[in-house]
Amino acid sequence: MTLWHRLTSVVRWMFRRDEAEQRLDDELRSFVDLSAAEKMRDGMAPAEARRLAMIELGGTEQVKERVRRYRHGGLLDEIGRDVRYAFRMFAKTPGFTLVVVLTLALGIGANTAVFTLIDALMLRSLPVHRPGELVQLRMGDPGSTEPGGESFSNAIVRGLAEQRDVFAGVAGYSGGGFDVGPSGAVSRVRGAWVTGGFYGTLGLIPEAGRLLTAQDDERDAPLVAVISYGYWVRQLGRNPGAVGQILQVNGQPVTIVGISPRGFVGANVGAIADLTMPTAALARLEPQAAGLLEPGNFWLRVLARPRPDVTAAEAAARLNTVWPQLADQVIAKHWSASRRQEMKSLVFQQSPGGTGWTYLRDIYRTPLFILMAVVGLVLIIACANVASLLLARASSRQREIAVRLAIGASRGRIIRQLLIESTLLSLIGAALGTQLAWFCGYVFVSILSAQDSGIVFDLSPNWRILAFTCVVATATGILFGAAPALQTSSAEPVAALKKNEMIARTRSRLLPSLISVQVALSLVLVAGAGLFLRTLQNLQSLDPGFSAEGVLLVDLDEHPGALPPALLDDVRRLPGVVAASLASHTPLNGGYWSDAAVPAGQPLPEKDNAIFIGASPGFFPTLQIQIVSGREFSEGDTAGSPAVAVVNETFAQRHFPDRNPVGERLAASVNGDKRDLEIVGVARNTSIAGLRQAPPSTVYVPYAQLNRNRAGSLAVRASGALGQAVSSLQQTLQARIPNMSIEVRPLSTQVAATLVRERLMATLAGGFGVLALALSCIGLYGLLAYTVAQRTREIGIRMALGAQSKRVVGLVIGRATKLVVVGLALGLPATWAGTQWIESMLFGLTPTDPMVLLGSIVLLAASAQLAAFLPARRASRVDPLVALRHE
């Protein structure tokens, strides 16, 4: 009741403030009238009675002020008046306001942008039932604090799901892709393989139909799939009869049993799963990958929901108690005893799982934190910039403030007014900054999608981003507003009303140091950006040992046996095609196959020690990998002919350091089979596994001699216009392999994809570095322009006394130089400290790379000179007569 009363009275009073003020006036007047009337009744003269009555009241304004303060919402009222006053001040100086707001928009926007990315990648909860309860399971060495492996075999997930006294549900999942559609009109749909407990664990309610259950994940269960809400809308036009429809998936009929709820696109963050199928269907839909279901393959991520009566710690403890006996059932039988023991000795770890899983998190955690630090510095520069603008403007407000102090405003009141002004500026800047954040997010995702075109992020603002931006904006407002507010309000009213001297004196210390700090921070950011830029250049100009230019790739999920026999010959006959070949792996495709291979007579090592690549004849010419010695594979190397191999230089040097390995024999394990290989050639080293890595020992074996199904890719070298080759390749392949979606892509994009992180850092750090540089230059320009304007009289006198304009220019430039030199001196150690942090991300140079440092210093100094030039020129054009008449 009372609360309601208070609220309504505040609201009523807010809307009827003028009326209330009028009433208060009337009441106080009636007080004086009544009091005077009584005094006159006692025989006092009217004028005297009135005067005494006024004294009794004690000043109308004071009483009104106190009433306002005690009244509910009084503080609100004062703040409201401060806000209106602030807007009047902004309207009076639109240019100043615009510069400040834009500066803050850049600073705050950059922070919101990076925070949005961090939020999207790491903080957003999956849209599932009570995401906070979910845990992600890992396995690691006991006692180790390092996070363990997060992939599990199908058998382990099934074993975990049976631990009903620990978990209410266990979900195993992995991303995947499907060829969907009737023969000849197949398209690639992104999806996921999930275990039967997936949807039950997440606690989702279907939009229509039902979701997958444990029965669907049985070996002989009918083929069923759940589609996403988005897929239903985009591809099926919200067809109400979608549930029960049959889709052709990888050439097999699959029944749609349900539509997952709107907003849920799988547990892999950043990747959309439009089609979700139970893992058991893998054996029938992708026979060549059926091996994934065997206990030796670790490919499923696991989210689990502990039972409500089990705490996380208890769950972990119980799990580790049952693990040794569970391990006997779920560890691959063919593993060696030592490897089985090793697996058995691992322990389960749990981490919060409500935010889902993405491989991007591991890759981008450090870069994003670095970027957060970078934009933090940008914001500090922006703050310093705005603070110096406010300080410079303070002198023009000194008079206004002094008048307010003189008529009785308290210092606290003035400081509050000034802080409200700066917070408002910063909030307006933040509002504009969110636009910049949106643009940055767009840039980020478009750079990322060079790596994986399926990356989709929800970058829409949420309460966390909103709260972050508001907190940053408010803190910013207080940060840049505090110094000017304290300084402006500290003036003695009388002195300030007379002159502006005092401000000028104190400012002369604070303002220039702000500029030097900006220069120092800019040096850190510009040098950092330079290091990232050079890293990208170094990697791009690296000779990878193969030539990506002109090479097209097509991933083929089928084994060559299942491919039309003359496919390769048909492709080679296409116009513009120079060479074509099949390979189990193409350079930098992200996956690799490792096995053991040593000179004949040596024991095979337990662990893999070489990268293996299955390649058809023509592989080396297609990729232009030079054969240093011997020969490449020929059509004569068939399944029936003697097993041969080509090794790379690293392998040759490691195992045959003193002789030519051609003609030597290797003992090898190829896909688990012991093989005796004859080395027929040595190929040049190539960066097949990563540009940053030294080329690993590599053994090439003929594709035709592979003993087991292995998915591979078609690599084609074309001359002339690639576009034409792409379309003729597409048509030829689609006609011959109707059940597969054919996607032709250039090898160069695959190479570029491995540099996504470097490109991202170079682009964003570079962008923010330029921003920092620009802000510092604006700050320097502003300070000098202001100083010149203030010292017009002094400059005029100097010139009247015969100083040459060259000397005046020197005066201004000299001042700028001093500030910049101090800034650089501060910035160098800061840069040294800051860039140590990013050392691991650099390539081909150290954090103290002299060229980058020198370049940054030169760039900063040159920009500063440019910024100083305009005010200096203005100073040199001061007309002594005009200047002396001024004031």
Added chain:
Amino acid sequence: MDKLDIPQGTLDLMILTILAREPLHGYGISQRLASLSHNNFQVNPGSLFPSLYRLEQDGKLKAEWRPSENNRNAKYYALTAAGRKQLEQHRQRWERIAFAITSVLEGA
């Protein structure tokens, strides 16, 4: 004679007590307070009006404008039901305080 400072928190109690007898305007309240306290208390309008406004906003008082004894319009304050309840509570508390203090002083 020197005036006493009105003890912290007792102004509301005295205002409510005065208004319990009859509705009065601001000046009337200050006069009544002076006479009832034998001129020991003189309330300052800068304290009186904020208290009146707060009590009114809290719903303890209601106010209406009507002609005063000498035919000037004045704002008359009167107790509401909530005001009466508040007065009762404050009064009881004050009597306890007074009793307690008196006991301490006499017992010492």
